[in-house]
Amino acid sequence: MAKAETGTSAVLAEAARELQAAAHGARVAFDCVALGELDRAHTSALTARVAADAAVTALQAALLAAGTAGGS
Numbered sequence: 001m002a003k004a005e006t007g008t009s010a011v012l013a014e015a016a017r018e019l020q021a022a023a024h025g026a027r028v029a030f031d032c033v034a035l036g037e038l039d040r041a042h043t044s045a046l047t048a049r050v051a052a053d054a055a056v057t058a059l060q061a062a063l064l065a066a067g068t069a070g071g072s
Contacts, residue, residue: 011059012058015055022051
């Protein structure tokens with residue numbers, strides 16, 4: 001496996017973990033709204049948003065790495 005492929009694989013794994021964290025945060029926020037715990041729902045929704053943003057950043061890095069590896 002080439003060095004670029006190894007790095008891209010690690011970045012994609014991180015993106016997957018962040019997406020799982022975002023999905024979990026969204027589920028927690030949803031449940032908290034249903035229970036009337038709005039402060040906790042707000043915190044969980046923000047946490048989900050930050051995790052989703054981190055996943056986007058990781059995916060952008062993977063795309064950049066893949067484009068760089070393909071162009072060399």
